[in-house]
Amino acid sequence: MRTERNLTRLDRLFARLDREPERPAGLEVPSMSPHRIVLFGSTLVFYLLIVVAVINTSWLVRLDWQLMFFRPYQQWPEVHAFIDYYVVLGQRGPTAVMVAAWLGWRSWRQHTLRPLLMLGTSLLLLNLTVGAAKLSMGRLGPHYATVIGSNEMWRTGDIFPSGHTANAVVTWGILAYLASSARTRRYLSALSAVVSLGVGLSTVYLGTHWLSDVLLGWAAGLLILLALPWFEPLVTRIEARVLAERDRLLRRFRDTSAAPAPAPPLFPQPGPAADDGTPAREPVGAARTSRTTGHFTQRGHLVRAERAPVTPAGSRRPAHADSSTRVSHSTPASPVTGG
Template sequence: MRTERLLTRMERVFERLDREPERPAHIDVPVMSRHRVVLFLATLAFYAAIVWAVVITSWLVRLDWQVMFFRPYQQWPEIHAFLDYYVVLGQRGPTAVMVSAWLGWRSWRQHTLRPLLALGVSLLLLNITVGAAKIGMGRLGPHYATSIGSNEMWLGGDIFPSGHTANAVVTWGILAYLASTPAARRWLSALSAVTSLGVGLTTVYLGTHWLSDVVLGWAAGLLILLALPWFEPLIARAEARILSLRDTWLARPGTATAPAAAPIGASALRTPTHESAGGQDPSIAARSARPPLHRASGPHTTRSERIPVTPAGSRRPPHSDRMPRGTTSARPVPGG
């Protein structure tokens, strides 16, 4: 009885990838719906409230100082080594490389530049908005605080809002934004929320950020993800422009592909219908017009009668005493 071989897990993955269409017929592009607009405005109001609470040195600033004096890194030193590596998930360079590698493979697989362009737009918005807020408010971090109980604003710092937290929200949240199915979007949204929450709390544990920095960083990253649908027409135009430039470059004379060569023996497969006006096949006429080949004069010797010639460039010395093949030579008779 013949049984089929069971596929391994890796073979099933590649088999599924081979069945994936090259370019989805209908790409689910998020639109700026009323629900999203309401969330964007609510997040923006929350952002402004956090900034105002820090500026007026409210209870939020007192909570920042209480957490700083608690020194979580001294309370739980056993997890310090692990969190030193975990906080890398919020650094812009490593996370951008990891996510762009995945989105680049997806762009190549689906023949669309939208994933990479969406990532580029989100990171550009992140650098502009968060960077401007950091420089504009100039808050000092816990390690550089000058006065106990103060908000440490406009003193030349650059930690408010938290860049690690905002970057984690945007970089991992873009995967949920570009998800193909609603189920994948829900799972990736939950995963990115947990990851960014952990990165933010890790910076508080290490003492590099105030708690209010982390809260504002969450709001800043969420604002960028909620505002991305406004930039979808720009992303579509940029993709069309890039593909048009690519087609123009490939159409240049220097990059044009060479015409396929005619198959060998095509002239031999011609039928008598392709005859010239004179009633003769052009290939036959061309062969008949060639000059005849003449052999060298003189008798033709057999291979056994030819004298061996040392080829040019050979290291073997010439043997003048070598006899041609086919001839007999006198050999001494054993014994006398």
């Protein structure tokens, strides 16, 4: 009887770390549903109410001053060191690097650029919206307040809304937004809410932000997360264009790196002789120009005009120049007389 080995929790973990053979077909992309539109509208109204309450120096501003005079960092100094480290979870640099590393692995595993593109889109929206609100309202923080009970608006400050809080909501909330299942999305949503809530209260404890700054930061970050489905079509087009450009560059690189085949010689030379001493045969269709040329060069045929004609009357070639000499040697020499 054949039995299969039961996978342990560690085996299942390593199986999930392996890369998918191809892009999964069932990736769920959030859409702008009516429920999400209602949440977006409610959060926007909450955002505007906080701004109006601070501008009008309402009860919310008085609560800000009461917490500032309470000085939580003096009431509970034993947790000050922990809060100094915990508030880093809301700083844009460290959190963006950690989340980008995780989403980069997700992109590699699922053969898609969507996680990284959505992270870049959310951070771009965060910088534009929160940065514009900070600069336009210019509110001073608790440590730089000038008039007790005032809202400290339009005094060249940059703390309203809280950037730490908004960044924590967006950076950790994008993990829940990109979750591959509804169950994982619920767990990550709860975790990101706890982290962002803790970061916002940490800034109030340290005295770097008013409570109203934190409330507006929560609303600003939530608005960005709720608006992300509107940017999904744009992200899809950008991903398709980037992948098409990557494939084109890869094809060009492969074409240029492949070595061309050598061209055949115009006049192939005969191969080496065989082991038994017989010359190798020439290939069929090989040119015979070189062999023919060599034959005429080494031993040329005589022209017919150069041959001596032989006739019955004898040879027409003139006598050799040495013939007279041979005759003179055969006759006796006459004595030479002188007078």
